[in-house]
Amino acid sequence: MSERVGGLHHITLCTGSAQGDIDFFYKTLGMSLVKRTLLYDGKAPIFHLYFGNATGDPGTLTTVFPFRRTGRKARRGAGQIELCGYSIPRGALPYWRDRFARFGVRVSKISERFGQGVLRFEHPDCPLDFELIEDPADTRKPFTGAGIPAEYALRGFHNWTVLARETEDMDIFMTEGWNYRPIGTDGAFTRYVVGDGDAGHVIDLHLQPTAKAGSWFFGEGFIHHGAFKVPSLEVQEQVKLEVEGLGLTDFSDRKHRGYFQSIYVRTPSGALFEASHSIGFDVDEPADKLGLEFIVSPQFADRKDALLRQLNDPFELD
Numbered sequence: 001m002s003e004r005v006g007g008l009h010h011i012t013l014c015t016g017s018a019q020g021d022i023d024f025f026y027k028t029l030g031m032s033l034v035k036r037t038l039l040y041d042g043k044a045p046i047f048h049l050y051f052g053n054a055t056g057d058p059g060t061l062t063t064v065f066p067f068r069r070t071g072r073k074a075r076r077g078a079g080q081i082e083l084c085g086y087s088i089p090r091g092a093l094p095y096w097r098d099r100f101a102r103f104g105v106r107v108s109k110i111s112e113r114f115g116q117g118v119l120r121f122e123h124p125d126c127p128l129d130f131e132l133i134e135d136p137a138d139t140r141k142p143f144t145g146a147g148i149p150a151e152y153a154l155r156g157f158h159n160w161t162v163l164a165r166e167t168e169d170m171d172i173f174m175t176e177g178w179n180y181r182p183i184g185t186d187g188a189f190t191r192y193v194v195g196d197g198d199a200g201h202v203i204d205l206h207l208q209p210t211a212k213a214g215s216w217f218f219g220e221g222f223i224h225h226g227a228f229k230v231p232s233l234e235v236q237e238q239v240k241l242e243v244e245g246l247g248l249t250d251f252s253d254r255k256h257r258g259y260f261q262s263i264y265v266r267t268p269s270g271a272l273f274e275a276s277h278s279i280g281f282d283v284d285e286p287a288d289k290l291g292l293e294f295i296v297s298p299q300f301a302d303r304k305d306a307l308l309r310q311l312n313d314p315f316e317l318d
C-alpha cells in the first residue's frame with residue numbers, strides 16, 4: 001500500500017463552446033492553454049483543450065470537451081464529481097469576488113468548509129460549478145496568465161467533491177482501493193486525503209441521499225471524470241488488480257492518451273475516476289510553445305484542415 005494512487009492529476013469537463021472556455025479558464029481564471037487537440041474516443045471530432053499552469057504540471061490540469069455542437073446536454077446529479085476546487089492564497093477571496101463581478105461570473109457568498117474560506121462560482125457559458133479555496137499551506141508556483149498578481153493567482157487543484165446518494169461502498173473504495181484516508185466530516189461532506197493531505201491531495205464526498213442520478217454519457221454541462229496520479233504503469237496495473245480483488249471489476253483497459261496512459265474505473269459512488277501515468281506535454285511540441293498548435297489525435301491524422309472546418313467551433317485567445 002506504500003506506492004499507490006497519489007494526488008489529483010487532471011479533471012475533464014464537458015462544456016459548451018471552445019470560445020466560452022477560453023473566456024473563462026484563460027482570460028478570467030488566468031490559466032495557460034497548454035494543449036489544443038481532439039477527443040481521442042469516438043468518430044466525431046470534438047475539441048480537447050488543456051488548461052493549467054504554464055508548464056502543464058499534473059495537479060493543475062483542467063481539460064474540456066466543448067460539446068454544445070453535438071446538441072446533447074448532460075444532466076448533473078449524483079454519481080458525478082459535483083465541484084472542482086482550486087487553491088488560492090489566504091486573503092485572496094475578495095480579489096476574486098471583485099474580478100468575477102467584472103467578468104460576469106456568478107458567485108455565492110464566501111463561506112467556510114473544513115476551516116477554510118470557500119467561494120463557489122459558475123462557468124458563465126454552461127452549467128458547471130467550481131470553488132476557490134484559501135489554503136495558506138500551498139507552496140506551489142502560481143499560475144501566470146491574464147495579468148493576475150501572483151499573490152492572488154491559482155496554484156492548482158485543492159479538492160474535488162463527489163456527489164453520492166450513499167457513501168458506505170465509496171468509503172471502502174477510497175480507503176482500500178484508492179489509498180485515501182478519511183480525516184473528518186463537515187456537515188454532509190466527508191474529507192479524504194492521501195499523503196500529507198496537501199492541496200491537490202484531497203477528495204470530499206458529499207452525501208445527498210435524495211439526489212437524482214446524473215449523466216454518464218458525454219453531453220454539455222457536467223464533469224465527466226477526475227484523474228489521479230500513479231507513479232508507474234506497474235503501480236497502475238497493481239491498483240487495478242487489487243480493486244478487482246475487492247469485487248469491483250468496472251475498469252477499462254489501459255488507454256494511451258498521448259500525454260499520459262490511463263485506466264478508468266466506475267467507482268461505487270457512480271463517479272468516473274482515472275489513474276494516469278504522465279508522459280508529458282512536450283512529446284509533440286516544444287515545452288516553451290505549449291498550446292500554440294492544433295495537434296490532431298491519432299484517429300484523425302492526415303485530416304487536419306477538413307477537421308477544423310467540420311468542428312466549426314472557432315476560438316480566439318485575444
Ligand SMILES: [Fe+2]
Pocket residue numbers: 010012225226227274
Ligand atoms: Fe482524463
